[in-house]
Amino acid sequence: MALSVPAIMKTTAARLSALYLLLFALCAVLLVLYMTSLSVRMLTAQTQETINDEVLGLARAYQRGGLPLLVRVVEQRSRQPGANLYLIADANGQILTGNVQSLEPGVIEAEGWTTEPFSYRRFGEGELERQRNPVSDPNEPAQSEVQTEGEKGHNAVALVLRLPNQMIMLVGRDLGEPERFRAVIRRALMLALGMMGVGGLLIWFFVGRAALKRIDSVSEASRRIMGGDLSGRLPVTGAGDEFDRLSENLNSMLARIATLNEGLKQVSDNIAHDLKTPLTRLRNRAEATLSGKHNTSDYRQALEGTIAESDQLIKTFNAILMISRLEAGYSSESTTRVDLAAAVHDVVELYEPVAEEAGVTLETSVQGSFVVDGNRELIGQALSNIVDNAIKYSTDSTSRPTVRVTLERVGSEIRLAVSDNGQGIPDDVDRARVTERFVRLEKSRSQPGSGLGLSLAKAIMTFHNGRLELLPGNPGLSVVMSFPGREDR
Numbered sequence: 001m002a003l004s005v006p007a008i009m010k011t012t013a014a015r016l017s018a019l020y021l022l023l024f025a026l027c028a029v030l031l032v033l034y035m036t037s038l039s040v041r042m043l044t045a046q047t048q049e050t051i052n053d054e055v056l057g058l059a060r061a062y063q064r065g066g067l068p069l070l071v072r073v074v075e076q077r078s079r080q081p082g083a084n085l086y087l088i089a090d091a092n093g094q095i096l097t098g099n100v101q102s103l104e105p106g107v108i109e110a111e112g113w114t115t116e117p118f119s120y121r122r123f124g125e126g127e128l129e130r131q132r133n134p135v136s137d138p139n140e141p142a143q144s145e146v147q148t149e150g151e152k153g154h155n156a157v158a159l160v161l162r163l164p165n166q167m168i169m170l171v172g173r174d175l176g177e178p179e180r181f182r183a184v185i186r187r188a189l190m191l192a193l194g195m196m197g198v199g200g201l202l203i204w205f206f207v208g209r210a211a212l213k214r215i216d217s218v219s220e221a222s223r224r225i226m227g228g229d230l231s232g233r234l235p236v237t238g239a240g241d242e243f244d245r246l247s248e249n250l251n252s253m254l255a256r257i258a259t260l261n262e263g264l265k266q267v268s269d270n271i272a273h274d275l276k277t278p279l280t281r282l283r284n285r286a287e288a289t290l291s292g293k294h295n296t297s298d299y300r301q302a303l304e305g306t307i308a309e310s311d312q313l314i315k316t317f318n319a320i321l322m323i324s325r326l327e328a329g330y331s332s333e334s335t336t337r338v339d340l341a342a343a344v345h346d347v348v349e350l351y352e353p354v355a356e357e358a359g360v361t362l363e364t365s366v367q368g369s370f371v372v373d374g375n376r377e378l379i380g381q382a383l384s385n386i387v388d389n390a391i392k393y394s395t396d397s398t399s400r401p402t403v404r405v406t407l408e409r410v411g412s413e414i415r416l417a418v419s420d421n422g423q424g425i426p427d428d429v430d431r432a433r434v435t436e437r438f439v440r441l442e443k444s445r446s447q448p449g450s451g452l453g454l455s456l457a458k459a460i461m462t463f464h465n466g467r468l469e470l471l472p473g474n475p476g477l478s479v480v481m482s483f484p485g486r487e488d489r
Contacts, residue, residue: 021200028196032189039185043178044157048113051159054084054171067165071097074169078123085120085156085172093168099123100170108160108168117155117175155179214243230258282309319452326378326459338379340370340416340483344407347383351391360391360401370407370414372483374464382460385453386418386479394420394476412485419478425470434470457481 054077062070071088078086078099087098093108095101104118158172217235224232233254234247289302348364355362387403394401399421406417425434435458454468461468461481469480 021197024200025193025197028193032186032193035189036182036186039182040178043181047157047173047175047178050084051157051171051173055159055161058169058171062163067163067167070163070169074098085122085158085170085174087168087170087172089168089170091166091168096167098170103170107158108170111160111162114158114160114172117157120154120156120172122154211243218243218247225254230254230261278309278313282306285309316452319456323452323456323459326456326463335373335375337371338374338376340372340379340407340414341366341368343376343380343383344405344416347380347387348405350384351387354388355391355403358391358395358401360394360403362387362391363402363404364406365404366407368409370409370483372414372464372485374483378460378463382457382481383416383418385457386481389453390418390420390422390477390479394422409485414483414485416481416483417478419473419476421473421476424473424475424477435468454479 058070058073061073065072074086074088075097077084078097085098085100087100087103087108088096089108090096099122100120101123102121104120107114107118107120155175156172157175158170161169161171163169214235214237221232221234233251236244236247236251238244285302285305289299294302344364344366348362352362383405387405390403394403402421404419406415406419408415435454454470457479458468461483464483466481466483469482471478471480
């Protein structure tokens with residue numbers, strides 16, 4: 001997607017990149033100025049130290065042999081190659097000896113260090129310049145030489161001293177070498193600054209462009225999802241960066257929303273189909289009661305049947321509400337430490353009369369005490385639903401109907417299993433489908449129930465961070481509730 005510069009600068013990535021580039025450039029410029037200033041100070045200090053050493057050497061020569069020896073030493077050092085300047089002049093400023101032919105006016109008038117660099121011309125440079133550039137008018141040689149030297153711009157710093165006989169001695173050093181060194185440092189730093197700036201712009205262009213493309217792909221996927229395609233997911237490149245982590249979290253949220261929407265749709269369909277039958281029975285019973293002449297006992301019996309049917313509908317709606325709340329991930333139910341052995345004992349004690357009346361043997365096998373973090377009422381409700389189903393569907397066993405409740409620890413999990421020796425679930429039936437709402441494998445619907453028992457148990461186990469498994473019992477069925485083990489501190 002092509003974006004204009006104003007549009008790009010509206011993005012957070014571009015603004016941060018521009019801010020970082022500006023700060024980087026400012027720091028680099030300050031670094032250039034600091035390094036240049038530091039190099040100038042170092043070179044200035046080195047120059048002054050060199051001049052002081054030269055002055056000390058000349059002072060010792062003057063002390064040993066006076067002016068004659070000083071002049072010989074100055075002449076000797078003047079002929080040596082180097083950047084040092086030597087000059088001895090009389091009290092009127094007339095140059096007597098040295099390697100300096102002319103100076104900027106006023107340089108030797110004040111004693112001590114020169115306040116600012118001054119221009120000069122070395123001895124012999126004027127003759128060499130005349131050979132290179134002959135003048136047309138021989139009457140103006142000095143002016144030509146001065147202009148040439150001014151164009152060259154030789155500069156120096158010096159220490160001016162007055163000897164006891166009022167003669168003037170100047171020892172200095174040409175600034176050409178320090179100036180060239182400073183120029184090299186400045187050019188190197190500016191080149192480095194330019195290269196870093198170009199590198200920063202290239203990185204911003206490629207990295208920022210890649211980030212913008214990823215944001216565009218996320219925006220495009222978001223538009224499709226908002227358009228109603230809840231199966232769509234945000235792209236994940238596998239780089240493991242913050243964009244991938246954000247996409248993975250949003251994809252998990254979208255999957256959760258899709259599951260909840262699917263559950264809501266399923267509930268609506270189930271209510272429309274499965275709850276229609278009991279409502280129709282209620283209406284038919286009321287219509288049959290009103291259609292003929294009946295006595296008081298008939299009306300009472302009809303009303304009692306209506307109340308019982310209404311109670312069953314209320315239980316069904318309460319179960320649906322509880323399942324929806326648990327699957328949504330929130331509940332007002334509090335969690336505490338629950339002793340599963342005690343919960344098993346209570347449920348088995350409650351269903352022993354029911355099992356005895358149905359001719360089913362109810363057995364238990366609890367090995368020790370097991371404590372989990374959960375809600376005792378919800379766990380008891382799930383276990384009651386499973387035990388009730390096991391008792392109902394074990395009566396068609398070819399042998400003696402038996403239901404066995406087992407509680408044990410397997411690895412890091414605590415497993416509560418309810419097994420029966422009934423017909424079980426056929427192999428051609430998807431066991432995961434049995435835990436859906438209103439699903440009943442009994443086609444005749446002769447057994448009481450709404451098909452919500454296992455659905456509620458599954459939602460309760462999900463709420464407790466556990467899982468519900470339906471395993472073949474050979475014969476029969478084994479429903480296993482697996483709880484994560486609790487670490488006591």
